Amino acid sequence: MKSTAALLLCALLTLQGQTFEVAESTIAAQQKAMTEGRTSSKALVQSYLDRIAAFDQRGPRLNAIITINPNALKEAEALDRERAAKGARGPLHGVPVIVKDNYGTADMPTTAGTLALLGFTPATDAHQVKKLREAGAVIIAKSNLHELASGITTVGSAFGQTLNPYDPARNPGGSSGGTGAAIAASYAAVGMGSDTCGSIRIPAAVNNLVGLRPTKGLSSIAGIVPLSTTQDTGGPLARTTVDLALVLDATVGEDPADLATRLGPNQQRPNFTAALQTASLKDLRIGILEPLFGDASDDAEVIKLVRAAIEEMKKLGAVPVPVPLPELVAAIDGASVIALEFKEDLAAYLAAQPNAPVHSLDEIVSGGLIHVSLETVMRARVSGKGRDSIDYKLALAKRAALQQLILKTMADNKVDVLAYPTLRRKVARINEAALGSTCQLSATTGFPAITMPAGFTADGLPVAVELFGRPFDDAKLVGYSYVFESATHHRRAPARTPALDKLSPIHWQANNSALQTKFSLNPSTGELSYSIAATGLPAGDILALTLHRKDKEENGPVIAVFANRDFKTIDGTLTLSDPDRERLKSSGLYLRLATKSKSTNNMRLILKPGQI
Numbered sequence: 001m002k003s004t005a006a007l008l009l010c011a012l013l014t015l016q017g018q019t020f021e022v023a024e025s026t027i028a029a030q031q032k033a034m035t036e037g038r039t040s041s042k043a044l045v046q047s048y049l050d051r052i053a054a055f056d057q058r059g060p061r062l063n064a065i066i067t068i069n070p071n072a073l074k075e076a077e078a079l080d081r082e083r084a085a086k087g088a089r090g091p092l093h094g095v096p097v098i099v100k101d102n103y104g105t106a107d108m109p110t111t112a113g114t115l116a117l118l119g120f121t122p123a124t125d126a127h128q129v130k131k132l133r134e135a136g137a138v139i140i141a142k143s144n145l146h147e148l149a150s151g152i153t154t155v156g157s158a159f160g161q162t163l164n165p166y167d168p169a170r171n172p173g174g175s176s177g178g179t180g181a182a183i184a185a186s187y188a189a190v191g192m193g194s195d196t197c198g199s200i201r202i203p204a205a206v207n208n209l210v211g212l213r214p215t216k217g218l219s220s221i222a223g224i225v226p227l228s229t230t231q232d233t234g235g236p237l238a239r240t241t242v243d244l245a246l247v248l249d250a251t252v253g254e255d256p257a258d259l260a261t262r263l264g265p266n267q268q269r270p271n272f273t274a275a276l277q278t279a280s281l282k283d284l285r286i287g288i289l290e291p292l293f294g295d296a297s298d299d300a301e302v303i304k305l306v307r308a309a310i311e312e313m314k315k316l317g318a319v320p321v322p323v324p325l326p327e328l329v330a331a332i333d334g335a336s337v338i339a340l341e342f343k344e345d346l347a348a349y350l351a352a353q354p355n356a357p358v359h360s361l362d363e364i365v366s367g368g369l370i371h372v373s374l375e376t377v378m379r380a381r382v383s384g385k386g387r388d389s390i391d392y393k394l395a396l397a398k399r400a401a402l403q404q405l406i407l408k409t410m411a412d413n414k415v416d417v418l419a420y421p422t423l424r425r426k427v428a429r430i431n432e433a434a435l436g437s438t439c440q441l442s443a444t445t446g447f448p449a450i451t452m453p454a455g456f457t458a459d460g461l462p463v464a465v466e467l468f469g470r471p472f473d474d475a476k477l478v479g480y481s482y483v484f485e486s487a488t489h490h491r492r493a494p495a496r497t498p499a500l501d502k503l504s505p506i507h508w509q510a511n512n513s514a515l516q517t518k519f520s521l522n523p524s525t526g527e528l529s530y531s532i533a534a535t536g537l538p539a540g541d542i543l544a545l546t547l548h549r550k551d552k553e554e555n556g557p558v559i560a561v562f563a564n565r566d567f568k569t570i571d572g573t574l575t576l577s578d579p580d581r582e583r584l585k586s587s588g589l590y591l592r593l594a595t596k597s598k599s600t601n602n603m604r605l606i607l608k609p610g611q612i
Helices: 005-013 027-035 043-054 072-086 129-133 177-184 202-206 241-251 272-278 297-315 326-330 339-350 361-366 372-382 390-413 438-446 476-486 578-585
Strands: 065-068 098-099 138-143 190-195 208-215 233-238 284-288 319-323 417-421 449-456 463-467 506-511 515-521 527-534 542-549 558-563 568-575 587-597 603-606
Touching: 027 043, 043 072, 043 098, 065 177, 065 527, 065 587, 072 138, 072 578, 098 129, 098 177, 129 138, 129 190, 129 241, 138 177, 138 241, 138 272, 138 568, 177 190, 177 202, 177 208, 177 233, 190 208, 190 241, 190 372, 202 208, 202 284, 202 449, 202 568, 208 476, 233 241, 241 272, 241 476, 284 297, 297 319, 297 449, 297 476, 326 390, 326 438, 339 361, 339 372, 339 390, 361 372, 390 438, 417 476, 449 476, 506 603, 515 587, 515 603, 558 568, 578 587
Parallel strands: 098 138, 098 190, 284 319, 284 417
Antiparallel strands: 065 138, 190 233, 208 233, 208 449, 417 463, 449 463, 506 515, 515 527, 527 568, 542 558, 542 587, 587 603
């Protein structure tokens, strides 16, 4: 007679069909489903692999993934057996996770997104990867990044450009843009990124995620390909604050290989999930850090949404306090040490890897092993002055002065946190300059900052608000994010990466006395295909056929021109924005037929949701 554990294992390993939808699912929901036998770790992994196959090089072609773990299904199956025999290790047992490809993995290559490291596999896991595996997580894949983590648009010589799932014509932030796009598109439960300036927070902001740049030393950077060991940090990006907290609790901690993780006698590592239970915004004094808001016309829409988010916090009990601080921009300028440390830190990392295919930044650049967009900055960094220079000493002095300025400002204004936009303007289009980042304040002080979804622009792009805290206030920041998220629900999944059972093209017809139409919408790409025939109209009568948005007065602007001359039939395809796709679902789009005949002039045909 089989034991209870054996029967449970049998049930878990023979699940037929998918009874659990992974898109937008939380870690808690996955654990509950595994405990109840409605899914398994192996089934979760397979579901996420199916989503990667559907969206990464097909459909919207996000190009967020570099490497699939070939052993992910076997590892998940082993964790299912362990669960059946012993129970779960903890909240991450069997949960699929994606890690940025500058985190070392002993069982998969670690490329840092560059041709120079193709095929390179380090001997050991990065410390945080090791902690994740110990917690029972499955590393399902490794994600694309801005080459050598040296930019905020996620493009590189080896794997090209990652796209933003909310608008593939735009970048996904960086340098952890592959992780950001992947988690927004539900390629895994959570993902790991690194942040040397804004490389966790910017991708979180533009992919409608939550991300924390932790206090320097809260978690180890050992085994992460370095950009600047003084400024480098690593941590999760997640769709919910609870998921973020669970991964932080699993990955923070002291590491002998990273001296920064040795805390002082008055410092204590937080418990993130415990902090959620008592979190509140009541009487929280939020300093509105005015110099980081900007006043350019291109910033206006984002700034309005960020200020609206602060007003939402006010309704939850917070007390906004204006903080002018006109000297801030000058205080930040020159405090970054990335350009002064990168060459030396990369060389030290490569020297510790016996099988490294290259040994220096100079070798990478002179070998032509970098993307053209990085050539100028990398040549400058090859010539960088390094730690022995006066420039480096001045930068360290500026960092110390900036820390004191911020602490004094917060004390003088009696504020608990500072608030500002993570990006002051909409995320840039591919190949356009990425402007508006406010990343340096947290990066050059080493103090924590959390990015939280704050809403969407009119054209459907995510916007984020950032809260900055004192050293080791990380758990408090995560708690504030939890309260804000629970009250506002600004998270919205990208329409281009729906549940896989929603991927079939949607077909419908709409007819009237003058038009017979057939439409088809591809949910993954947003492409609207159409075939339209004119019926019952005199030859030469049609002037134009246009597609419009409805507004409050029923008449809205033109969003597409189907024809501007007479026709019998027309066929074509156009790509709808996410907001227009939502309007389509709610009868918010209509055709307008303009003719010479007064009786049919301005004829309207509403595209009704019941027909979709």
